[in-house]
Amino acid sequence: NAGVTQTPKFRVLKTGQSMTLLCAQDMNHEYMYWYRQDPGMGLRLIHYSVGEGTTAKGEVPDGYNVSRLKKQNFLLGLESAAPSQTSVYFCASSYRGGGPQHFGDGTRLSIL
């Protein structure tokens, strides 16, 4: 049982490059979330989804886009990476709104 899987685990980008982070869950959860975690700050919600085909903005959505074409996958895109987007990105899922979240093991992204 894999739970929540994130790919890639590490990535280094140059400013202006684009990339997509993939999150996959095998628990049939409806809700999925993307967070970023920066030193001295709590996890901050970027975007989330309450079901297949839906997405919504979180606390810090600027510079990111997401898609949820399949229930099990939630993609986070950076169209034009900026150094301010250097962070650790966590994906999470929950079976219902307000329910406990299960996290992937993170993607460490550095933008030079």
Add this chain to the structure above:
Amino acid sequence: RKEVEQDPGPFNVPEGATVAFNCTYSNSASQSFFWYRQDCRKEPKLLMSVYSSGNEDGRFTAQLNRASQYISLLIRDSKLSDSATYLCVVNIRNTGNQFYFGTGTSLTVIP
């Protein structure tokens, strides 16, 4: 104002000690409450949900005070393996069920 505030610590306690963490939240519409632990460079993992009546899981006890809008976590008989950062998490239903995280409280249990 942050939605969730925690004392960042660090808390350094000897093995066997009892330690308590507090967390305050600002939105009275908060519906669900959790404590997560996060080890260095790892993902957060659910420690326990927090219920209105308070709840206990082994050496861990969580309390919720809705009137004062704070949550607490008590760890008894601390083990070396309890060393981690403890995150207070609040879910606010009228924000689309978004979760808000505190910055975490660092605990080191010393032999």
